[in-house]
Amino acid sequence: MTRRPASHQLLRSRRWQPAACWLDLLAWKVGTILIVEDCSATRYSLNTLTALSVADAEMTPMPISFANLARRFDRRRLAPGARRGLNPPLLLLLLMIGTGSTLAQAQSPARTRIRPEDAAWIDGVLQAWALSQQEILNIASKDDRVEFVFFDSECVYRGTSSVAPHCERHADTVRMPDGKNIPAQVTSFAAPFDDNKRVFMAMALPEIWRQGGVQSELGLETLMSAVFIHEMAHTRQFRMFLPMIERVASRFDVGDKINDDIVQERFSDDARFVASIDRERDLLFASASSSNTAEARNRARQALAMINDRRARFYIGEHEALRELEDIFITLEGVAQWTSLQWLMHPRGVRLDRQAALAGLRRDGRKWSQDEGLAMFLVIDRLVPDWKERVFGDHPPTALQLLAEATR
Numbered sequence: 001m002t003r004r005p006a007s008h009q010l011l012r013s014r015r016w017q018p019a020a021c022w023l024d025l026l027a028w029k030v031g032t033i034l035i036v037e038d039c040s041a042t043r044y045s046l047n048t049l050t051a052l053s054v055a056d057a058e059m060t061p062m063p064i065s066f067a068n069l070a071r072r073f074d075r076r077r078l079a080p081g082a083r084r085g086l087n088p089p090l091l092l093l094l095l096m097i098g099t100g101s102t103l104a105q106a107q108s109p110a111r112t113r114i115r116p117e118d119a120a121w122i123d124g125v126l127q128a129w130a131l132s133q134q135e136i137l138n139i140a141s142k143d144d145r146v147e148f149v150f151f152d153s154e155c156v157y158r159g160t161s162s163v164a165p166h167c168e169r170h171a172d173t174v175r176m177p178d179g180k181n182i183p184a185q186v187t188s189f190a191a192p193f194d195d196n197k198r199v200f201m202a203m204a205l206p207e208i209w210r211q212g213g214v215q216s217e218l219g220l221e222t223l224m225s226a227v228f229i230h231e232m233a234h235t236r237q238f239r240m241f242l243p244m245i246e247r248v249a250s251r252f253d254v255g256d257k258i259n260d261d262i263v264q265e266r267f268s269d270d271a272r273f274v275a276s277i278d279r280e281r282d283l284l285f286a287s288a289s290s291s292n293t294a295e296a297r298n299r300a301r302q303a304l305a306m307i308n309d310r311r312a313r314f315y316i317g318e319h320e321a322l323r324e325l326e327d328i329f330i331t332l333e334g335v336a337q338w339t340s341l342q343w344l345m346h347p348r349g350v351r352l353d354r355q356a357a358l359a360g361l362r363r364d365g366r367k368w369s370q371d372e373g374l375a376m377f378l379v380i381d382r383l384v385p386d387w388k389e390r391v392f393g394d395h396p397p398t399a400l401q402l403l404a405e406a407t408r
C-alpha cells in the first residue's frame with residue numbers, strides 16, 4: 001500500500017500550505033465543479049460556487065470509480081511547462097474566473113465526436129425505452145417523437161429517433177429546444193415546447209453524473225437508464241396531464257412553484273402529515289405484495305381511507321389546489337417509477353429481482369410523489385387489469401380514481 005503524502009492531510013484540514021507536492025496540482029472545470037488532482041493522483045471535487053479558494057474549500061476525495069475520468073483527465077491535462085509556471089492558488093483563481101477550462105483545453109485538440117462509450121450508452125437507453133413502450137406499457141405508436149438533447153462537459157448531441165454523433169460545443173450552458181439555457185450539470189428532465197405540441201428530453205451524460213458524485217447501488221449507468229425511462233414515460237403523459245395542471249393553475253392562486261414536490265415542500269415539516277404519508281405508503285407496498293387478492297384489496301382500502309382523511313384535513317383554504325395537484329403528480333410520478341421498476345426486473349432489461357430493483361429505484365423514498373406513486377401503481381397494476389391503456393388514453397383516470405377502483 002502506498003503511503004499517503006502529507007498534502008492529503010492539508011487538504012482535509014482545509015488549510016492551504018504551499019508544498020512541493022502541490023506544484024503538480026492539476027485541475028479542470030465542469031460546470032461549477034472543479035476537479036483537482038494532487039501529486040499522488042488522488043482527485044478531489046470542489047464546488048466553485050461555494051468555495052472561494054483552496055484555503056476555504058472543503059475538498060473531499062471523490063468517492064467514485066475513475067476509469068472514465070482518467071481517460072478524460074489525460075486528454076485535458078496541462079502541459080508540464082504550463083503546470084510549473086503556475087502556482088496552485090493562481091491556477092485555481094484562473095479556473096474560477098472561467099479562463100481555466102480554456103487554458104486546459106488549449107493543450108489538447110477539441111473533440112469533434114461523441115465518445116464511443118457515450119454513444120453506446122445512448123443506444124442502450126433508446127433500446128430500453130423501446131422495450132418499455134412495447135412490452136411494459138404497450139403504448140408503442142408513431143406519434144412518440146421526442147427531441148433529445150444529451151450533453152457532456154464539452155459537447156451537446158441532438159437528435160430524434162437517433163442522436164447525431166457530432167459535437168456541438170457548449171460553454172457550460174446548453175440550449176434547450178424551448179429556447180432556455182441550462183447549466184451543463186447533472187440533470188435529466190422532459191418538457192414540452194412549441195405550445196405543448198412537441199416534447200424534448202434533456203440529459204447529462206454519465207461523465208457529468210460521475211463527476212457530480214452521484215452513486216447508486218444499481219450502478220450509475222443503470223440508475224441513469226432507469227431515470228431516462230422515467231422521463232420518457234412523462235413524454236407520453238404530457239399531452240393529457242399538462243392541460244389538467246394548467247386548469248388547476250387557472251382556478252387557484254398556486255404561484256409559479258407547481259412541481260411534483262409541491263406537497264412535500266409545503267408539508268414536510270408537519271409531523272402529522274408526514275406520519276400519514278409514511279403509513280399510507282407502507283400500506284400500499286404491503287397491499288402490492290400481499291399473498292392473496294382479498295388481503296391486497298383490504299390493505300388498499302385502508303390506505304385509501306387514510307389518504308382521503310389526510311386530504312380532507314389538510315387540503316383546505318390556501319392548500320385546496322393540492323386536492324387535484326397531488327393526484328395529478330402522483331399519477332405522473334407513479335406511472336414513471338412503475339415503468340422504470342418493470343424495466344429493472346424485465347428479462348431483457350436488467351433482470352433484477354423485485355427487492356433489489358425496488359431498493360435501487362426508491363433511493364430511501366426521499367421523494368414522496370415518486371414513492372407513494374410507485375406503491376400506488378403497484379397496487380393498481382395488481383388489481384385493475386386495464387389501467388395502462390386507460391392512463392395513456394385521451395381521458396386518463398388519475399391514480400386516486402384507479403386506487404378507488406382497486407378497492408372494489
Ligand SMILES: [Zn+2]
Binds near residue numbers: 231234260332333336
Ligand atoms: Zn417524474
